[in-house]
Amino acid sequence: MKNAYLQRVYDQVLARDPNEPEFHQTVHEFLSSLENLVDDHPEWEKNGILERFVEPDRIVSFRVSWVDDEGKVQINRGWRAQFNSAIGPYKGGIRFHPSVNQSVIKFLAFEMVLKNGLTTLPIGGGKGGSDFDPHGKSDGEIMRFCQAFITELYRYIGQFSDIPAGDIGVGAREIGYMFGQLKRINGQFQSAILTGKGLTYGGSLMRTEATGYGICYYTQEMLKKLCSTEFTGKTVIVTGSGNVAIYCAEKVRQLGGLVVAMSDSNGYVYDPDGIKLDVIKDIKLNRRGRIKLYADEVPGATYTEGCRNIWDVPCKIALPCATQNEVGAEEAKKIIAGGCIALAEGANMPCTTEAVEMLHAAGIPVGPAKAANAGGVSTSALEMTQNSIRMSWSFEEVDERLHAIMRSIFQASYDASVAVGKPGNLVVGANVASFLKISQAMLEQGIY
Ligand code: NDP
Ligand code: 2IT
DSSP: OOSHHHHHHHHHHHHHOTTOHHHHHHHHHHHHTTTTTGGGOHHHHHTTHHHHHTSOSEEEEEEEEEEOTTSOEEEEEEEEEEEEOSSSSEEEEEEEOTTOOHHHHHHHHHHHHHHHHHSSSSOEEEEEEESOOOTTOOHHHHHHHHHHHHHHHGGGOBTTTEEEEOBTTBOHHHHHHHHHHHHHHHSSOOGGGSSSOOGGGTOOTTHHHHHHHHHHHHHHHHHHHHHSOOSTTOEEEEOOOSHHHHHHHHHHHHTTOEEEEEEOSSEEEEOTTOOOHHHHHIIIIISOOOTHHHHHHSTTOEEEEOGGGGGGSOOSEEEOOSOTTOBOHHHHHHHHHTTOOEEEOOSSSOBOHHHHHHHHHTTOOEEOHHHHTTHHHHHHHHHHHHHHHTOOOOHHHHHHHHHHHHHHHHHHHHHHHHHTTOTTOHHHHHHHHHHHHHHHHHHHTOOO
16 A cells, blocks of 8 residues: 555554454455545544554354254354444344454454445444354254353344344344343344344344345446446346345346356356346245256256356356355456456455456446445445334335435445545446545544
8 A cells, every 4th residue: 555554554454363254345446446545634643543444343243052963052143343333333144154353353353344334224233143154054053052042142232232134044034033032031022233134123124125125226327337237138147046136136136237157155147148047036035955956857957066256157247146256257258358347346355456457447337336236335324223113115116215225325435436536437436425424434433
């Protein structure tokens, strides 16, 4: 980094936590985005704003002990990073995946802070999770794990302090088990303590669809402003086949795009006629099966082992919706060679730094995750609003609010990119637009 203050802050992060590569990656991207701005804000250094911004308010880590179906006691690790509460209570999902560690939780929480700052809603940033692997576990094991996890976490969360939701490996089923256990512990029905709840007990219509739909609303704005085009008639690749990917693909279809390939962690399926989402939903949501089954069941579709090779298939619009760093230099090369015109990040940080640089160099706009996938957490905040006023809004009402939020996120990011002399660089724009708001709130609240 050219600016000495930015470099100093980054060096301190590296020195303090040398073993956190994912966290370094997100902090580096953020600090680099401030290069053209930092000299205009001497109050940041004077008040230690950046030093405070890259250091979580706190992280709790805990042991999770649970009993498997054989009666054996299993031990996992759990974390919750409460990163920044300048503009609202900590808000962000919980991830259950064997790759979870403190670095992953910190990068996700840091992204949440900036994402939530873009949503226009009063939420700070946090994230939690465990290295528990839900694959192949029985429903009883999932329930016992969720109960054990939240029994450790419950003392740190609440509707005015920290409100978790889902992420990889945590959907409506897991939120339900955690909510039930919280009710037993607290002896109270505290609706807004978790979001992504079932519709029968305080969930919001559209929360399930919100992240995926929101990605497409954001991408529509990108396509219009930066490529003078729209989804209609374009081939699209959506990676992953979880909550985000499925509803992203559904909205692409509604907007006239053709999703030709999707994946899971084992491999990908290619269907030149367009992926049939009812089949994917049945395999993934009802049967909790592998995506390979799609090729067995749909004539004309093929399955290829190895999820990263999905970019061998050319597409006009790339929407990676699986996990962090799934698009590296190799994948970016293929995306560019395939004639892609725009990429929006549905997963959190799916592109490596190098991949983003390559895409930008090839003139392909990149919609960063903290903007493109902010529809999920925005709708979580709308769920909290409905819980607080003890009402529930219609699907159409929530959808309309979500659409307006995604438009405003794009506009604010685009305007910020222009203001700092990087027009169309939505990565820089999102970081700047959000940080200007959060840093102002930090300054106004004094030293803490
Ligand atoms: P799900 O658990 O529903 O689905 C995850 C999908 O990604 C599955 O298809 C899974 O395959 C695949 N996947 C997970 N880990 C890997 C890996 N290491 N390598 C390859 N594929 C992998 O999670 P979500 O759809 O909720 O989350 C997907 C992404 O979207 C994550 O980055 C998450 O942080 C982000 N996100 C989620 C939001 C939400 O509201 N749920 C909101 C905003 C962002 P398999 O089944 O084989 O494991
Ligand atoms: O990464 C994310 O934005 C989420 N996992 C959703 C968080 C939330 O609180 O809804």
